[in-house]
Amino acid sequence: MSLRLRPTPELVATAWLKTIVGDRVATTLPKDNASWAASGFCTLVVAGGTPNLYVPLREPAVGVDCWAVNPQSxxxxxxxxxxxxxxxxxxxxxxPAIPQTLTLPTGYPQARVLSAYTTGEHRRINDDASSYARYSIPGLVIAWTEVPS
Structure with a gap:
């Protein structure tokens, strides 16, 4: 039996964030900071949320970190x-721009984002040993549903 690929909160959050910051988002920070030094980078982690009990509506809370570096300083x-x-x-x-259908990686059905909001103000994270600048968004909630194929 072959399992059908289903959208995940991580895939949907990544795809939605890419509509804002471009390809500068992933679940981990690239090791080579020269590849993102000019533009900055965002990382994300699914931190919680509760799928709807009765309908296939997902509302994960995603932690987002926004990074910047100056390799010469x-x-x-x-x-x-x-x-x-x-x-x-x-x-x-x-x-008006939020309700949108996102294309996910090959093999996955599309996802339809219905709303997005933050649950707190972003804050500066000090004392990074690598001298990276980092702002953390404590919760980005994205309500979405899988698009039937």
Missing amino acids: QKPPWNKAAALAEAIQAACYDH
Whole structure:
């Protein structure tokens, strides 16, 4: 028996964030910071949420970290990391643009995002040993459903 691929909160959050910050998002930070030093990078982790009991509506809470680095300096570029977090917050307020269908990786059905909002203000995370600037969004809630194929 072959299992059908289903969208996951991680895949949907990644795809939605890519509509805002481009290909600068993944579940882990690239080891080579030269590849994202000019633009910054976002990482995410599914932190919670409860699937609807009666209908196939998912509403995961996702933690998002916005990173920036200046390889030529030990001074973290805070404004670059904050700009990524602000772009994500602004996208949550762009209500007409939020209901959208996302294309996921090959083999997965599409997902339809119905709403997105944050559960708290992003905050600066100090004292990174690598001199990276990091802003953390404590909860990004994305309500979505699988598009029937």
